[in-house]
Amino acid sequence: METYERITIILNIIVLALVLLARSAWLLSIAILMVLIIIIVQKLWLGSKLDETRKNQKDLIEIMSNRLSNFSNRLADIKGDFEKQVFVLNTKLDFEKRDWERYMDTNYRDLARKILDVENNLNKVKRTLGAGLGTAEERLNRIETELGIFAGLREHEEEAG
Numbered sequence: 510m511e512t513y514e515r516i517t518i519i520l521n522i523i524v525l526a527l528v529l530l531a532r533s534a535w536l537l538s539i540a541i542l543m544v545l546i547i548i549i550v551q552k553l554w555l556g557s558k559l560d561e562t563r564k565n566q567k568d569l570i571e572i573m574s575n576r577l578s579n580f581s582n583r584l585a586d587i588k589g590d591f592e593k594q595v596f597v598l599n600t601k602l603d604f605e606k607r608d609w610e611r612y613m614d615t616n617y618r619d620l621a622r623k624i625l626d627v628e629n630n631l632n633k634v635k636r637t638l639g640a641g642l643g644t645a646e647e648r649l650n651r652i653e654t655e656l657g658i659f660a661g662l663r664e665h666e667e668e669a670g
Contacts, residue, residue: 513554520547 527540
């Protein structure tokens, strides 16, 4: 119990005793005076409690404000870290994309060059084969001509013979 509460209880007991023993006007006036003192003491007590409550409220508001400020700062830090990570990720993705595009472009050029080489080799083979077939045809024609002469001679020999 606080001091104000103790004083109020004591004064209430005195007022009760004075009212019970009140045989004269003086005792009743003292009882009324005591009630006024009790009211003043309670007002002082309530005033100090109110001041204390206001101070506590200000302290609590300041504590809550600091916590909210810290929370806001942490959120800003997290947001900044997240933005940095997104930037780093975008940078890595751009680098990988450019690297992949270079790789694909190089492979495309190599493949195109190899296809041209195959086509050129096929053209060489075609020319070589064409030349070989032409040569073989000429030889066959020569052989046929020679055989034709020999065949004609054999026919003549058989007819003569």
